[in-house]
Amino acid sequence: MSEVEAGTPAEEPMFELPPELAIDTGVARRVIAQFIRGQLRQAGFERAVLALSGGIDSALVAYLVAEAIGPEQLLCVMMPYRTSSPDSRGDAETVVTALGCASDLVEITAMVDGYFGADGVVGEGGAEALEASALRRGNFMARMRMATLYDRSVTWRGLPVGTGNKTESLIGYTTLFGDSACAFNPIGDLYKSQVRQLSAAIGVPERIIRKAPSADLWPGQTDETEAGFTYPVLDRVLFWRVDRRRSVDEMVAIGFERALVERVDKMVAGAEFKRQVPPIAKLGPRTAGVDYLYPRRRPGSARP
Numbered sequence: 001m002s003e004v005e006a007g008t009p010a011e012e013p014m015f016e017l018p019p020e021l022a023i024d025t026g027v028a029r030r031v032i033a034q035f036i037r038g039q040l041r042q043a044g045f046e047r048a049v050l051a052l053s054g055g056i057d058s059a060l061v062a063y064l065v066a067e068a069i070g071p072e073q074l075l076c077v078m079m080p081y082r083t084s085s086p087d088s089r090g091d092a093e094t095v096v097t098a099l100g101c102a103s104d105l106v107e108i109t110a111m112v113d114g115y116f117g118a119d120g121v122v123g124e125g126g127a128e129a130l131e132a133s134a135l136r137r138g139n140f141m142a143r144m145r146m147a148t149l150y151d152r153s154v155t156w157r158g159l160p161v162g163t164g165n166k167t168e169s170l171i172g173y174t175t176l177f178g179d180s181a182c183a184f185n186p187i188g189d190l191y192k193s194q195v196r197q198l199s200a201a202i203g204v205p206e207r208i209i210r211k212a213p214s215a216d217l218w219p220g221q222t223d224e225t226e227a228g229f230t231y232p233v234l235d236r237v238l239f240w241r242v243d244r245r246r247s248v249d250e251m252v253a254i255g256f257e258r259a260l261v262e263r264v265d266k267m268v269a270g271a272e273f274k275r276q277v278p279p280i281a282k283l284g285p286r287t288a289g290v291d292y293l294y295p296r297r298r299p300g301s302a303r304p
Contacts, residue, residue, distance in 0.1 A: 025201035033068035047158030052076035054088035142178025172271025
């Protein structure tokens, strides 16, 4: 493993970067900038809007969008719940200040508590909803945030940008019609380790890069504690299994534990439904998404 350091060699490394996952950040920035501009152009938009949580993924996307089209064309929407970490909001505000982009603050507490209830008061979800798990509430929060973001996209006249990374997508650590919903995703092909590398290169605040990744579903929750393994380890398994197509036996020969590889395989397989559009029961001669395929118009295409 290689470690990327900030400041003097005596300082604690900012993050761990497996050598096989290192990318040319200059090339990545140019490709992503062209992608962002192209997606907006072909959809007929000049502006973009994104949900800014204070975490590294959304912070990186905010920097990438600002670099591609200018911060004056970007709206960052912060949507905390009453149990959200104040530090997350503070980090999000730091990004907004650094970029000089527009921002909105929308509290989603009333939306979530209006359904689940709070403090013993029954909400629209009924008495049973009062006992909902933190995960169930978290998924609902993600969908409320995306509903809010898409509404803000109307008033801002901007296209909603995704902030999910490749690691989350592959293992299913995402909410359908929540944080996974977007018009396009600039970092969807970057593993978490690569998100950290690109964030350091583009100037995302060090505090955001260093802090433990968290969906902020409940106080003290972190992604790696919940999953039971670190992102560098998970990213390496996914890289060799998905990108390099190594078999389980080959993974063991490389040095990975068979149980870990099989566990990750199960997660990837179980999340496949999240990565595909809903299947359609075919009845007619040409079915949208099956044998009637009309791909998005490419930038510069002559097709109207």
